[in-house]
Amino acid sequence: MKQRWMKLINEKPNYSEWVKVYTEKGKIFIIKLQRGGILQTHHGSLSHSDIIEAGYGKMVRFSSGSHAHILRPGIDDNSMKIKRLTQIVYPKDIGFILLKLDIKEGDYVLEAGLGSASMCGALSRYVGESGKVYTYEKREEFLKTSMSNLNKWNLLNRVVFHLQDVGEGFKESDYDAAFIDLPYPVPQLKYVREKLKFSGRLCVLCPTVNQCSQVIHEMNDLGFTQVEMWESIFRPFKTNPDRIRPVDMIYAHTAYLIFGQKISKETEEN
Numbered sequence: 599m600k601q602r603w604m605k606l607i608n609e610k611p612n613y614s615e616w617v618k619v620y621t622e623k624g625k626i627f628i629i630k631l632q633r634g635g636i637l638q639t640h641h642g643s644l645s646h647s648d649i650i651e652a653g654y655g656k657m658v659r660f661s662s663g664s665h666a667h668i669l670r671p672g673i674d675d676n677s678m679k680i681k682r683l684t685q686i687v688y689p690k691d692i693g694f695i696l697l698k699l700d701i702k703e704g705d706y707v708l709e710a711g712l713g714s715a716s717m718c719g720a721l722s723r724y725v726g727e728s729g730k731v732y733t734y735e736k737r738e739e740f741l742k743t744s745m746s747n748l749n750k751w752n753l754l755n756r757v758v759f760h761l762q763d764v765g766e767g768f769k770e771s772d773y774d775a776a777f778i779d780l781p782y783p784v785p786q787l788k789y790v791r792e793k794l795k796f797s798g799r800l801c802v803l804c805p806t807v808n809q810c811s812q813v814i815h816e817m818n819d820l821g822f823t824q825v826e827m828w829e830s831i832f833r834p835f836k837t838n839p840d841r842i843r844p845v846d847m848i849y850a851h852t853a854y855l856i857f858g859q860k861i862s863k864e865t866e867e868n
């Protein structure tokens with residue numbers, strides 16, 4: 599037992615692993631460790647071998663003398679630091695969506711609108727090794743960028759990719775949950791409902807308030823209950839303990855989120 603604790607305390611990253619270098623000024627660098635690699639920043643340089651030598655949670659120094667700590671990146675870092683070709687879902691919304699969709703190990707989740715894979719990264723992380731995310735994206739360049747983003751986080755094998763316009767619906771069925779992030783979601787909702795399990799959960803992300811009324815009408819007509827609409831408003835603060843105050847610039851609005859659970863209609867046979 600004693601040996602196990604020693605191992606945890608002195609854990610070190612390996613070559614090919616992604617690490618977060620968090621500087622004393624609060625800058626974040628997420629890098630893949632490579633033999634002979636050097637991180638070049640405006641704080642000076644730092645060799646990858648020094649990072650490995652130091653280990654997780656430990657301090658390293660750039661050539662300028664300023665310091666940083668070596669940390670494990672999480673899905674919040676991944677979302678903010680991914681290569682983006684599209685608008686993305688932000689961490690403040692991701693956490694709430696995962697909760698309201700009740701995403702868990704073993705779930706089969708439909709995603710329409712892969713974009714840059716910010717949300718897909720989180721969904722695939724939480725469905726675990728035994729679950730799957732079935733994602734649909736119509737633009738090849740977005741799909742390729744997303745695959746490379748997901749590969750960085752070792753999540754590629756949890757995702758089934760369809761390079762396809764969702765205008766004709768979805769291939770699989772019996773999804774536990776569905777997440778829809780499309781510019782025009784309303785026409786697709788009938789296909790989503792058709793393939794969701796009864797009681798399965800849906801989240802539709804709408805960037806503008808105009809679409810929300812149409813989405814809610816459609817969900818009520820198709821057969822969803824507990825229809826809720828949310829906007830998450832987060833206010834980050836500066837954490838100098840002697841000068842705590844809100845940060846000057848915040849993401850005031852990201853998205854409206856509409857949720858519901860599929861129900862059977864009286865006219866429906868199954």
Ligand SMILES: C[S@@+](CC[C@H](N)C(=O)[O-])C[C@H]1O[C@@H](n2cnc3c(N)ncnc32)[C@H](O)[C@@H]1O
Pocket residue numbers: 684685686687710711712713714715716717718734735736737740762763764765779780781
């Ligand atoms: C805002 S982005 C999604 C962002 C993504 N949720 C993320 O977190 O990175 C919307 C995506 O939907 C895709 N899209 C739009 N209409 C589509 C359609 N009819 N079928 C499939 N994909 C579509 C776009 O190409 C774009 O990549």
